[in-house]
Amino acid sequence: MKFDLKGKRAIVTGGGSGIGRAIATTLAIQGAEVHILDLNSNSLDETIKNITKKKGKCYSHICDVSNQNNVNDIISQINSKKHIDILINNAGISHIGNIENTNEADFDKIYNVNIKGMYNCMKAAIPEMKKQGGLIINMASIAASVGINNRFAYSMSKGAVLTMTYSVAKDYLTHNIRCNSISPGRVHTPFVDGFIKANYPGKEKEMFEKLAKTQPIGRMGTPEEIANLALYLCSDEASFITGTDFPIDGGFIKLNGN
Structure with missing residues:
Protein backbone atom coordinates (compact mmCIF):
# COMPACT_ATOMS: atom_id res chain seq x y z
CA MET A 1 0.00 0.00 0.00
CA LYS A 2 1.34 3.41 -0.94
CA PHE A 3 1.97 5.93 1.84
CA ASP A 4 2.08 3.11 4.40
CA LEU A 5 3.44 4.30 7.77
CA LYS A 6 3.19 1.02 9.69
CA GLY A 7 6.05 0.71 12.17
CA LYS A 8 6.72 4.47 12.19
CA ARG A 9 6.51 6.67 15.28
CA ALA A 10 5.46 10.28 14.80
CA ILE A 11 5.24 13.38 16.97
CA VAL A 12 2.69 16.05 15.99
CA THR A 13 2.81 19.32 17.94
CA GLY A 14 -0.33 21.41 18.19
CA GLY A 15 -2.27 18.28 17.31
CA GLY A 16 -5.31 19.10 19.41
CA SER A 17 -7.25 20.91 16.71
CA GLY A 18 -7.30 22.21 13.15
CA ILE A 19 -4.47 21.23 10.83
CA GLY A 20 -2.57 19.44 13.59
CA ARG A 21 -5.55 17.23 14.42
CA ALA A 22 -6.03 16.38 10.74
CA ILE A 23 -2.35 15.46 10.34
CA ALA A 24 -2.30 13.34 13.51
CA THR A 25 -5.45 11.52 12.42
CA THR A 26 -4.21 10.92 8.87
CA LEU A 27 -0.83 9.56 10.00
CA ALA A 28 -2.48 7.26 12.54
CA ILE A 29 -4.95 5.89 9.98
CA GLN A 30 -1.98 5.08 7.73
CA GLY A 31 -0.43 3.00 10.48
CA ALA A 32 1.88 5.34 12.40
CA GLU A 33 2.02 5.44 16.18
CA VAL A 34 1.27 9.11 16.81
CA HIS A 35 2.27 11.12 19.86
CA ILE A 36 0.30 14.36 20.04
CA LEU A 37 1.65 17.38 21.93
CA ASP A 38 -0.66 20.24 22.84
CA LEU A 39 -1.32 22.65 25.71
CA ASN A 40 -5.10 22.19 25.67
CA SER A 41 -6.07 18.98 27.45
CA ASN A 42 -9.69 19.09 26.24
CA SER A 43 -8.60 19.39 22.61
CA LEU A 44 -6.10 16.59 23.11
CA ASP A 45 -8.79 14.33 24.53
CA GLU A 46 -11.07 15.01 21.57
CA THR A 47 -8.31 14.23 19.06
CA ILE A 48 -7.39 11.01 20.85
CA LYS A 49 -11.06 9.98 20.91
CA ASN A 50 -11.44 10.62 17.16
CA ILE A 51 -8.31 8.65 16.28
CA THR A 52 -9.19 5.75 18.58
CA LYS A 53 -12.61 5.45 16.92
CA LYS A 54 -10.80 5.00 13.62
CA LYS A 55 -8.59 2.27 15.10
CA GLY A 56 -5.46 4.43 15.10
CA LYS A 57 -2.73 4.22 17.72
CA CYS A 58 -2.08 7.48 19.54
CA TYR A 59 -0.90 9.03 22.78
CA SER A 60 -1.38 12.49 24.26
CA HIS A 61 1.16 14.73 26.00
CA ILE A 62 0.41 18.13 27.50
CA CYS A 63 3.32 20.27 26.38
CA ASP A 64 4.33 23.91 26.08
CA VAL A 65 6.64 23.88 23.05
CA SER A 66 8.13 27.23 24.09
CA ASN A 67 9.49 25.60 27.28
CA GLN A 68 12.68 23.74 26.42
CA ASN A 69 12.76 21.64 29.58
CA ASN A 70 9.15 20.55 29.02
CA VAL A 71 9.91 19.59 25.41
CA ASN A 72 13.12 17.75 26.33
CA ASP A 73 11.38 15.72 29.03
CA ILE A 74 8.53 14.61 26.77
CA ILE A 75 10.62 13.80 23.70
CA SER A 76 13.15 11.95 25.85
CA GLN A 77 10.30 9.92 27.35
CA ILE A 78 8.95 9.03 23.89
CA ASN A 79 12.43 8.18 22.58
CA SER A 80 13.17 5.94 25.56
CA LYS A 81 10.67 3.35 24.35
CA LYS A 82 11.42 3.48 20.63
CA HIS A 83 13.03 6.06 18.33
CA ILE A 84 11.04 8.80 16.65
CA ASP A 85 10.81 8.56 12.86
CA ILE A 86 8.72 11.65 12.12
CA LEU A 87 8.46 15.10 13.71
CA ILE A 88 5.67 17.43 12.57
CA ASN A 89 6.26 20.93 13.96
CA ASN A 90 2.74 22.30 13.67
CA ALA A 91 2.17 24.19 16.94
CA GLY A 92 1.86 27.90 16.29
CA ILE A 93 -0.11 31.04 17.04
CA SER A 94 -1.21 33.98 14.94
CA HIS A 95 -1.15 37.73 15.42
CA ILE A 96 -2.81 40.54 13.51
CA GLY A 97 -1.10 43.90 13.23
CA ASN A 98 1.59 45.94 11.50
CA ILE A 99 4.87 46.89 13.18
CA GLU A 100 3.38 49.97 14.85
CA ASN A 101 0.63 48.11 16.66
CA THR A 102 2.69 45.03 17.50
CA ASN A 103 3.95 45.54 21.03
CA GLU A 104 6.95 43.83 22.58
CA ALA A 105 4.83 41.27 24.43
CA ASP A 106 3.06 40.30 21.19
CA PHE A 107 6.37 39.98 19.38
CA ASP A 108 7.97 37.89 22.13
CA LYS A 109 4.97 35.55 22.33
CA ILE A 110 5.04 34.89 18.58
CA TYR A 111 8.79 34.30 18.72
CA ASN A 112 8.59 31.95 21.69
CA VAL A 113 5.92 29.69 20.19
CA ASN A 114 6.43 29.87 16.43
CA ILE A 115 10.24 30.03 16.29
CA LYS A 116 11.65 28.89 19.63
CA GLY A 117 9.01 26.15 19.84
CA MET A 118 10.19 24.60 16.58
CA TYR A 119 13.81 25.04 17.60
CA ASN A 120 13.13 23.27 20.89
CA CYS A 121 11.43 20.30 19.24
CA MET A 122 14.04 19.84 16.50
CA LYS A 123 16.92 20.23 18.96
CA ALA A 124 15.40 17.52 21.17
CA ALA A 125 14.55 15.11 18.36
CA ILE A 126 17.55 15.33 16.02
CA PRO A 127 20.23 13.65 18.21
CA GLU A 128 18.25 10.40 18.27
CA MET A 129 17.19 10.78 14.61
CA LYS A 130 20.85 10.94 13.62
CA LYS A 131 21.23 7.26 14.58
CA GLN A 132 18.72 5.91 12.06
CA GLY A 133 17.44 8.83 9.95
CA GLY A 134 14.11 10.58 10.10
CA LEU A 135 11.73 13.13 8.65
CA ILE A 136 10.87 16.62 9.88
CA ILE A 137 8.05 18.78 8.55
CA ASN A 138 7.81 22.40 9.71
CA MET A 139 4.53 24.24 9.16
CA ALA A 140 5.38 27.56 7.53
CA SER A 141 2.89 29.76 5.67
CA ILE A 142 2.41 31.70 2.47
CA ALA A 143 3.24 34.67 4.75
CA ALA A 144 6.85 33.48 4.63
CA SER A 145 7.01 34.11 0.88
CA VAL A 146 4.72 37.07 0.10
CA GLY A 147 3.65 40.24 1.86
CA ILE A 148 0.31 40.07 3.67
CA ASN A 149 -1.39 43.07 5.26
CA ASN A 150 -1.20 43.34 9.05
CA ARG A 151 0.75 40.16 9.68
CA PHE A 152 4.12 41.65 10.65
CA ALA A 153 5.07 39.42 13.61
CA TYR A 154 3.43 36.31 12.17
CA SER A 155 5.21 36.76 8.84
CA MET A 156 8.50 37.28 10.66
CA SER A 157 8.06 33.98 12.47
CA LYS A 158 7.10 32.00 9.38
CA GLY A 159 10.05 33.42 7.44
CA ALA A 160 12.25 32.04 10.21
CA VAL A 161 10.53 28.66 9.96
CA LEU A 162 11.35 28.56 6.26
CA THR A 163 15.04 29.30 6.71
CA MET A 164 15.38 26.97 9.70
CA THR A 165 14.00 24.25 7.45
CA TYR A 166 16.64 24.91 4.80
CA SER A 167 19.45 24.96 7.37
CA VAL A 168 18.43 21.71 9.04
CA ALA A 169 17.96 19.98 5.69
CA LYS A 170 21.48 21.02 4.63
CA ASP A 171 23.18 20.20 7.93
CA TYR A 172 21.77 16.69 8.27
CA LEU A 173 21.91 15.34 4.72
CA THR A 174 24.59 12.82 5.68
CA HIS A 175 22.51 11.60 8.61
CA ASN A 176 19.57 10.66 6.38
CA ILE A 177 17.30 13.25 7.99
CA ARG A 178 14.95 14.91 5.54
CA CYS A 179 13.50 18.30 6.47
CA ASN A 180 10.78 20.10 4.48
CA SER A 181 8.15 22.73 5.15
CA ILE A 182 4.52 23.21 4.16
CA SER A 183 3.12 26.68 3.48
CA PRO A 184 -0.68 26.71 3.63
CA GLY A 185 -2.82 29.53 2.37
CA GLY A 221 -8.41 24.85 1.99
CA THR A 222 -9.38 22.10 4.42
CA PRO A 223 -7.19 20.70 7.20
CA GLU A 224 -7.48 17.29 5.53
CA GLU A 225 -5.93 18.62 2.32
CA ILE A 226 -2.91 19.86 4.27
CA ALA A 227 -2.75 16.53 6.08
CA ASN A 228 -2.68 14.61 2.80
CA LEU A 229 0.35 16.58 1.66
CA ALA A 230 2.03 15.94 5.01
CA LEU A 231 1.30 12.22 4.62
CA TYR A 232 3.03 12.13 1.25
CA LEU A 233 6.11 13.92 2.60
CA CYS A 234 6.27 11.49 5.55
CA SER A 235 6.12 8.43 3.31
CA ASP A 236 8.87 6.47 1.62
CA GLU A 237 7.40 7.64 -1.69
CA ALA A 238 8.87 11.09 -0.89
CA SER A 239 12.34 9.81 0.02
CA PHE A 240 14.03 11.96 -2.67
CA ILE A 241 12.61 15.22 -1.26
CA THR A 242 14.40 17.43 1.26
CA GLY A 243 15.09 21.13 1.79
CA THR A 244 11.89 22.15 0.00
CA ASP A 245 8.91 24.33 0.86
CA PHE A 246 5.53 23.20 -0.42
CA PRO A 247 2.89 25.93 -0.88
CA ILE A 248 -0.67 24.59 -0.71
CA ASP A 249 -2.58 27.79 -1.20
CA GLY A 250 -5.23 27.64 -3.92
CA GLY A 251 -2.90 29.60 -6.19
CA PHE A 252 -2.38 32.51 -3.79
CA ILE A 253 1.35 33.00 -4.21
CA LYS A 254 1.54 32.70 -7.99
CA LEU A 255 -1.90 33.72 -9.24
CA ASN A 256 -3.03 36.68 -7.11
CA GLY A 257 -3.44 39.72 -9.29
CA ASN A 258 -2.83 37.80 -12.52
Missing part, protein backbone atom coordinates in the same frame (compact mmCIF):
# COMPACT_ATOMS: atom_id res chain seq x y z
CA ARG A 186 -6.05 30.29 4.21
CA VAL A 187 -7.46 27.08 5.67
CA HIS A 188 -10.91 26.72 7.25
CA THR A 189 -10.16 25.89 10.89
CA PRO A 190 -11.86 26.79 14.21
CA PHE A 191 -9.42 29.73 14.40
CA VAL A 192 -10.97 31.28 11.27
CA ASP A 193 -14.50 30.84 12.61
CA GLY A 194 -13.50 32.37 15.95
CA PHE A 195 -11.77 35.30 14.28
CA ILE A 196 -14.81 36.11 12.13
CA LYS A 197 -17.24 35.78 15.04
CA ALA A 198 -15.14 38.03 17.29
CA ASN A 199 -14.46 40.73 14.71
CA TYR A 200 -17.54 40.71 12.46
CA PRO A 201 -20.58 39.83 14.62
CA GLY A 202 -23.73 39.56 12.51
CA LYS A 203 -21.71 39.45 9.29
CA GLU A 204 -20.17 35.99 9.67
CA LYS A 205 -21.46 34.54 6.40
CA GLU A 206 -20.50 37.61 4.37
CA MET A 207 -16.99 37.75 5.81
CA PHE A 208 -16.44 34.01 5.43
CA GLU A 209 -17.23 34.27 1.72
CA LYS A 210 -15.00 37.34 1.37
CA LEU A 211 -12.05 35.59 3.02
CA ALA A 212 -12.62 32.45 0.97
CA LYS A 213 -12.43 34.46 -2.25
CA THR A 214 -8.99 35.81 -1.37
CA GLN A 215 -7.74 32.43 -2.58
CA PRO A 216 -7.67 32.44 -6.40
CA ILE A 217 -9.22 28.97 -6.49
CA GLY A 218 -12.31 30.49 -4.86
CA ARG A 219 -12.40 28.74 -1.49
CA MET A 220 -10.38 28.05 1.63
